Amino acid sequence: MPGEVDTDEYEDVWVFIEQHESEAAKVSWELLQKGRELADEKGERLVALVMGEDVSHLAEEAIERGADEVLVVEDPIFEPYLPGPYGEQFSELVEERKPDIVLIGGSHTGRDFAGRVAVPTYAGLTADCTELEIEADTHLLLAKRPTFGGDAMATIKCVEHRPQMATVRPGVFDAAEPDPDREGTTTEVEAAVGEENVHSRVLERVVGDITDITDAEVIVAGGFGTEGEFGPIEELADLLGGEVAATREAVEEGWIEAARQVGQTGKTVKPDLYVAAGISGAIQHLEGMNDSQTIVAINDDPNAPIFDDADYGIVGDLFEVLPALTDAIRDEQEGTA
Amino acid sequence: MSREWNIVVCVKQVPDADDVSIDPDTGTLNRSDAEAVLNKPDYNAVETALRLKEAVGGTVTAVTMGPPFAKAVLEAAVGLGADDGILLTDRAFGGSDTWPTSLALAASAEELDGDVVICGEESTDSSTGQVPPGIAAHNDWSQLTYVEELEPRPENDELVATRDIEGGHEEVAASLPVVVAVGFGMNEPRVAGLHRKIFSETEFEPEEYSASDLGIEESVGLAASPTSVGGMDTADPVEREREMVDSVDELVDKLQSEGAI
Numbered sequence: 001m002p003g004e005v006d007t008d009e010y011e012d013v014w015v016f017i018e019q020h021e022s023e024a025a026k027v028s029w030e031l032l033q034k035g036r037e038l039a040d041e042k043g044e045r046l047v048a049l050v051m052g053e054d055v056s057h058l059a060e061e062a063i064e065r066g067a068d069e070v071l072v073v074e075d076p077i078f079e080p081y082l083p084g085p086y087g088e089q090f091s092e093l094v095e096e097r098k099p100d101i102v103l104i105g106g107s108h109t110g111r112d113f114a115g116r117v118a119v120p121t122y123a124g125l126t127a128d129c130t131e132l133e134i135e136a137d138t139h140l141l142l143a144k145r146p147t148f149g150g151d152a153m154a155t156i157k158c159v160e161h162r163p164q165m166a167t168v169r170p171g172v173f174d175a176a177e178p179d180p181d182r183e184g185t186t187t188e189v190e191a192a193v194g195e196e197n198v199h200s201r202v203l204e205r206v207v208g209d210i211t212d213i214t215d216a217e218v219i220v221a222g223g224f225g226t227e228g229e230f231g232p233i234e235e236l237a238d239l240l241g242g243e244v245a246a247t248r249e250a251v252e253e254g255w256i257e258a259a260r261q262v263g264q265t266g267k268t269v270k271p272d273l274y275v276a277a278g279i280s281g282a283i284q285h286l287e288g289m290n291d292s293q294t295i296v297a298i299n300d301d302p303n304a305p306i307f308d309d310a311d312y313g314i315v316g317d318l319f320e321v322l323p324a325l326t327d328a329i330r331d332e333q334e335g336t337a
Numbered sequence: 338m339s340r341e342w343n344i345v346v347c348v349k350q351v352p353d354a355d356d357v358s359i360d361p362d363t364g365t366l367n368r369s370d371a372e373a374v375l376n377k378p379d380y381n382a383v384e385t386a387l388r389l390k391e392a393v394g395g396t397v398t399a400v401t402m403g404p405p406f407a408k409a410v411l412e413a414a415v416g417l418g419a420d421d422g423i424l425l426t427d428r429a430f431g432g433s434d435t436w437p438t439s440l441a442l443a444a445s446a447e448e449l450d451g452d453v454v455i456c457g458e459e460s461t462d463s464s465t466g467q468v469p470p471g472i473a474a475h476n477d478w479s480q481l482t483y484v485e486e487l488e489p490r491p492e493n494d495e496l497v498a499t500r501d502i503e504g505g506h507e508e509v510a511a512s513l514p515v516v517v518a519v520g521f522g523m524n525e526p527r528v529a530g531l532h533r534k535i536f537s538e539t540e541f542e543p544e545e546y547s548a549s550d551l552g553i554e555e556s557v558g559l560a561a562s563p564t565s566v567g568g569m570d571t572a573d574p575v576e577r578e579r580e581m582v583d584s585v586d587e588l589v590d591k592l593q594s595e596g597a598i
């Protein structure tokens with residue numbers, strides 16, 4: 001077992017800025033917001049880490065959004081993302097600079113390489129957190145995550161090892177807004193990885209528009225009960241200026257893109273209004289939408305569990321209820337206009 | 338250089354999610370009598386392992402780390418067609434977080450001379466998804482996570498995967514040895530054949546490895562786990578109206594009076 005560490009040597013809060021083709025993933029800005037809070041509370045600095053090929057503009061943006069310092073590692077080996085080079089470079093930096101806390105987005109990319117950093121550095125890694133706090137007396141990171149079923153929250157601590165690492169679910173924190181007057185330093189770091197760290201190669205990458213449902217004020221979601229017919233869902237979403245979302249079941253069927261999946265392995269959303277149609281209400285789905293202001297459920301099974309977690313429920317065929325609801329709302333809107 | 342592959346599939350025993358209910362009065366989790374079952378995403382892992390073997394040749398060995406009764410998930414895997422099963426069981430493993438858990442699985446994959454290690458996307462009880470990258474990191478092997486399609490290229494000692502990424506997918510070629518985490522639902526798991534199932538339940542006995550068999554007794558268990566559980570709170574259940582409405586017009590009224598539309 002690797003030896004214990006002197007925890008006092010470790011300081012600062014780090015945030016990994018995930019980027020693809022020089023565009024930052026929104027979860028990175030969410031982490032800067034939260035990271036800023038944690039750093040202020042501990043009286044330490046917030047450091048952002050950017051890796052890629054043409055990413056210096058992201059360094060500036062990270063400072064505008066709250067970072068005191070940005071470590072930039074530019075090298076073609078980091079484009080596109082591969083776990084070997086990212087993990088190795090990140091581990092090197094951790095060992096050399098000793099951050100106290102490291103936050104990484106809980107996206108597929110973040111979850112793919114967080115372990116590749118935590119294992120060699122012997123860090124304490126808490127996956128998929130939804131709350132982060134600093135413990136008052138110890139200054140330890142309290143990483144909270146929903147456990148089994150999302151009905152309980154577990155608090156995970158890392159007392160004797162450093163850094164304290166966490167991946168954080170996208171959509172749970174608000175993104176930091178840019179302030180063009182903020183100042184910080186940019187530090188260029190030489191890439192410390194070579195061909196021996198590359199165990200794989202990307203043959204092809206197909207990325208369309210990255211839809212973002214996490215900021216939507218209205219969401220109309222469909223599940224297996226739609227049988228792939230999302231028309232009525234889209235119509236209501238359009239009328240209300242909202243976004244379409246779905247269960248994992250609907251995504252697996254190929255009816256809708258994965259970026260619109262809500263739940264434990266999808267996005268966390270908290271709109272003012274969430275309409276769930278043809279969705280049974282599995283705990284893994286509820287976990288992603290439970291913080292919505294008002295939840296409406298439409299299901300033809302009166303015993304569907306979703307009704308227990310809804311404000312208003314209508315038992316009925318979604319292909320009848322949804323169009324009728326769309327018409328009724330349209331009438332109201334026209335009437336009051 | 339083409340040869341047959343040693344395929345290791347990691348399977349975990351978890352409480353049956355369908356048996357876990359929420360007590361409507363107290364709002365707490367009721368899983369005391371939940372049966373222990375094979376982690377659902379691991380069925381996709383076993384199916385993937387069996388198909389790889391069918392394509393390339395070789396053996397499929399199921400591995401689980403857990404208490405002695407976790408043997409049941411090895412039986413399930415052998416019933417589905419795995420050739421053998423290994424039980425990593427030892428008091429010393431108790432309290433392991435993902436760091437030592439992935440170490441133990443990594444060490445057994447080395448011991449078995451594994452070419453490919455297949456895992457599920459995540460476990461339904463701890464749902465970290467961190468064990469597969471952890472195994473790869475401990476052994477410094479390549480990794481493929483969130484895999485939706487898998488194609489073996491034995492002539493190159495490679496696996497080519499289609500991975501799910503934000504906004505789309507990518508195709509990645511990884512050299513062996515490699516750890517794969519397959520997407521939950523990526524394939525249609527087969528049903529165990531009757532004879533194989535009977536064999537697995539009556540004749541099959543897994544080989545057991547202890548921590549010292551793997552030479553990792555100093556590096557597992559609670560003491561070797563960087564993280565610890567600092568507490569457990571019942572999440573404040575969100576208060577919902579739970580009101581059934583009979584007509585769309587009534588619903589529109591309600592939503593309007595709330596300002597939701």
Ligand SMILES: Cc1cc2nc3c(=O)[nH]c(=O)nc-3n(C[C@H](O)[C@H](O)[C@H](O)COP(=O)(O)OP(=O)(O)OC[C@H]3O[C@@H](n4cnc5c(N)ncnc54)[C@H](O)[C@@H]3O)c2cc1C
Nearest residue numbers: 223224225247248249263264265266278279280285300318
């Ligand atoms: C590790 C893991 C992670 C997971 N992550 C997620 C996740 O992130 N998000 C997620 O959503 N799920 C997730 N799941 C899957 C989850 O457990 C459920 O299987 C899934 O949410 C069910 O989707 P569904 O409600 O669309 O389908 P079903 O459960 O099949 O429900 C369909 C519903 O539609 C109703 N219906 C049918 N026809 C009609 C009609 N014409 N009109 C009205 N109602 C109708 C039925 O009564 C039924 O209630 C995960 C599972 C695991 C194991």
Ligand SMILES: Nc1ncnc2c1ncn2[C@@H]1O[C@H](COP(=O)(O)O)[C@@H](O)[C@H]1O
Nearest residue numbers: 347348402456457459460465466467468
């Ligand atoms: N104790 C274990 N024994 C065998 N495999 C495991 C164990 N824990 C995790 N795994 C594997 O790792 C995957 C991801 O689990 P987790 O990281 O716990 O979410 C599972 O689907 C299994 O394939």
